[in-house]
Amino acid sequence: MSPSTSQVSNTRVLIAKIPEGVAPNNTHFETVTQVEDVPVLKENEIFVKNIIFSMEPYIRLDDFTETTRQSRVVGYAIAKVLESKNQAFPVGSTVFSSSEWGQYSHIHLPQYLKDVTRIDEIIDPSLPISVYNGVLGVGGFTSWDSLEKIGNLKAGETIYISSAAGTLGQLAGQLSKRKGLRVIGSAGTDAKVQFLLNDLGFDAAFNYKTQDKRQALTEAVGPAGLDIYYDLIGDVTVEIALDLMNPHGRVLAVGLLAWHQNARPHVPTNMINILYKQLRYEGYTVFDRHEFFPQFLQEIGPLVADGSIKYTDTVVEAGVEALGETYVDLLGGKYTGKVSVQIAEF
Template sequence: MAEVKNKQVVLKEYVSGLPKESDFQLVEGSIALKVPEGSNQILLKNLYLSCDPYQRMMMNETISSIFGTYTLGAPIHGYGVAKVLESGHPDYKKGDLVWGYVIWEEYSLVPPTQIHFKIEHNDVPLSYYTGILGMPGMTAYAGFFEIGSPKKEDRVFVSSASGAVGQLVGQLAKLLGCYVVGSAGSKEKVELLKNKLGFDEAFNYKEEPDLDAALKRYFPEGIDLYFENVGGKTLQAVLLNMRVHGRIAVCGMVSQYNLDRHEGITNLVQLIFRRIRMHGFSVHDHYHLYPKFLEFILPLIKQGKIVYLEDIVEGLENGPAALVGLYSGRNIGKQVVVIAHE
């Protein structure tokens, strides 16, 4: 069978510090649009790609995370939405829409293990399956409810609050009846948190010379639950402002991903003094909750009780810029790259 052209984004150089667009390259490969005879693989047309903070760790030469590392000269990968063109596996058929772990290219031949779920609900934007209905949504849901053990009227702090995960955590906390404050890196994002996403308060951490003082201003009685997305100086300040028996759900530490050496954290003795439970988690351990999550979240979206901000760029060729922009906070909401519209 004749092969067709297949644009791909490959990693050209391993990254030190902040990633640059020049670390990536758009190349033109080729692929036969056919599943090999006897194979259980699935041929996909990739539609939407998710840009996520964890991908920075995969740009390092040495493996430094549970995600492994990218291979130089090979297409990068991450979460996304795709359409099945042909299937050698009985669970999938031509025309199915799926989300899972996809490759940054136009067409892919993948094993069934890379597909997480078939998309059964297409009465919401398909791009939502890169965000609120995909990995970030599951992360927010599992991290907040399963790890955070929230209670009504808890005082909740969310860092990186306008990001793909943080914006949903804040809204879930508000729906539960919590007092919620978020931090973000621009005036525009702070306004969105307060006016669009329903946070009680929000602040620009870049304008706060003393994060400890800022947290005392917003949480005079202390923090019950901190949803951790950034680490570093924010975590140090939070530890001084947690209430006794407070909980910290550790989702990410994006301030550390571009550093050659991670910053040490002081104030850890507060874990003892305040009997704080600090719990790191990975969404991979919680995908069994996905059907329950969908049942919970879909009505809230359709009723307008939860909103979701997306920052969408068109074209695989614009993927590297979108991904790199994530680490300087250029995006407003969930960063999505559209390869093709369904």
């Protein structure tokens, strides 16, 4: 697009229908290309060209109604600012933002504008840009911040992390090891289990799809008992964790992977453990924690750059139309850790 043109051809991926009672699949997405006017910006607004989308298990839908039968999807992306009415994000700057799944996005709603972060000055050129979607992006920040804010980690304790080979799980495990905890993880393939044990230094790990979860977790926890369950899935596993908990243990409710696959969130039937063992069951959301992001980058950035913190990172180089399929594959377990879709040159 040249600055003088007032229209762009914009390919978007929309939700064609809401998955009801089934995991999302390719039929739920639709690719649409149309010529659109470049918006006339109001104060604080920006218009961006999206470069590389972060695939998040959780996606936000804008305006899906019975009348439209379609919805725009909002996900995280690294983008270049093409037009700006916001001094913090001048034309040409690189931002991390909540962007609609498409080539261009008009960022105007206050809830999305407040999330925009300028990243030109914080990018470490020795690292691939995709790390700012993953271990140094919202996922990594969520792991670090949730453990700091509600984890109260103590050396010698035992933590169990579900979806441990995912973006949050990988960092949560390594941060817990660095604080001297005994770390147990679960994942859905033997290769991921081996990765947790051999590459990330987990003390124990099991395949939740092929092993009996209660037996595997009970054996991994052993006589020491469980102190923390870092719950990324929100399914029945929490009941096993509650049974294995030591007095004053904590359940950190951070993710809902089972729900993203359209399973109903599980309500534990053994909540009585909370009373008898004086447990804490606490939720966390990243949405109001933006102000702590610089501190996170300062602390974790150098550890990622010097290899002390490990991560896996896949970049799918493709057109916008790959977003839906990659999202489906992410939920299905195809990737280990962060997957990004790069739709334009950086």
